[in-house]
Amino acid sequence: MHTVPKALRPLIDLFFPYTCCGCGSNLIQEPSLFCLHCLATMPVTGFEFLAGNPVEKIFWGRAFVHAASAHLYFVSGSPIQHALHLLKYRNRKDIGLLFGNMMGRSLGLSGRFSECTDILPLPLFAKRQKQRGYNQSALIAEGVSAAMKIPVQYGWLTRIKETQTQTNKNRIERWQNMEGKFNISDQDKLSHRHILLVDDVITTGATLEACAGVIRSVPGARVSIACLAHTVPS
Numbered sequence: 001m002h003t004v005p006k007a008l009r010p011l012i013d014l015f016f017p018y019t020c021c022g023c024g025s026n027l028i029q030e031p032s033l034f035c036l037h038c039l040a041t042m043p044v045t046g047f048e049f050l051a052g053n054p055v056e057k058i059f060w061g062r063a064f065v066h067a068a069s070a071h072l073y074f075v076s077g078s079p080i081q082h083a084l085h086l087l088k089y090r091n092r093k094d095i096g097l098l099f100g101n102m103m104g105r106s107l108g109l110s111g112r113f114s115e116c117t118d119i120l121p122l123p124l125f126a127k128r129q130k131q132r133g134y135n136q137s138a139l140i141a142e143g144v145s146a147a148m149k150i151p152v153q154y155g156w157l158t159r160i161k162e163t164q165t166q167t168n169k170n171r172i173e174r175w176q177n178m179e180g181k182f183n184i185s186d187q188d189k190l191s192h193r194h195i196l197l198v199d200d201v202i203t204t205g206a207t208l209e210a211c212a213g214v215i216r217s218v219p220g221a222r223v224s225i226a227c228l229a230h231t232v233p234s
Contacts, residue, residue, distance in 0.1 A: 021086055021095055022079025033098055034083075043073040043080065045230060048110040055230055058205040063212040066194070066222050067112045070230030071103040074201055080229060084200060088136050096136050099228050100143020100198075107196075108148045113224055116196040119145055119152045122211060123159045123182070140228055141198040156190060157211060158183050182214045192220035202227040 020028045022038035034042075047053040047069040056068045072080055086092040087099075107113045121141035129135050138152070145152045160183045184190060195215050199208060202225075212223045 020079075021083045021092065024082070033095060034079075038079050041079075043075065043078070044106075045070055045073055047071070047230070048106045048112065048226075051112070055202060055205075055225070055227065058202070059209060059212070059225075062205070063209045064216060064223075065212060066115075066224045068225040068227075069107065069110075069113075070202055070227040071099075071106060072229045074229035074231035076231075084229065087139070088200070091133070093134060093139050096139025096200075097143040097146075100140035100145075101147045102143075103140070103226060103228060104144035104147025107144065107226055113148075113196060113226065115194050115222075116148075116150055116224055117193045118156075119148075119150050119196045119198055120157050120211075120215075121152065121154075122197065122199040122207065123157055125159045125161070137199050140200060144196070144198055144226065150196065153189070155185055157215065158185055182211050184214055184218060187218045190215060190218040190221045194222040194224065197223055197225045199225075199227045201229045201231060203231050 017026050018028065018030055019026050020035040020038055021033045023035060025035045025037070028035045045053070047055055048071070051067075053069065055070045056065065059065045059068060074080055074084075083092075083095055083099075087095040119141050121135060121138040123129075124132070124135045124137075138154070141152045144150070159181055161181045197208060197211055197215070202208060208225055208227075212225065215221050215223050
């Protein structure tokens, strides 16, 4: 758009409008992804700074997690849901990188995640990732990495079995659906490392619990968790 003559921009905007990734407003200019209103009303949780926050409580008695957080609240029908839909299904990789960078800056400022040595995005099953073309959690992880200066490691944690959708499953069913679905490719790489496990949205935490359990089976490995958004199950 920056190379297009000014006289042609109104015509291009008519057919290819540049709109906010949250509310869809056209009161926005490139390269911003969100309008000023969406940026000002972003539902930030502040969980990064709070020990014993609601995300950490999800794992109490279920998985030993050093620290856990979600950067935003997820509300059905909200600009956050719309933006995550664009990220997950409409190839808007730039949204994942931006959100990850925002989240990474907060994680770094909190000091509670400073001991993490490596970032692992929650893996997709190979067939699903091939169909989609990318892993949205990996894009968020790349943004976190850029902000925190911690490397993203691919292939250390893999999803070895395809799973049914978690939608409409209760907590026990979700846990059973995830049992035995993840594998560590090389235990020596994770030995005595502090892993930051990154995902997009957390509800019951069953998937992350399964991943954390596999990582914690490696001698000396520790786990912290960072999700972009937190939704309370209905």
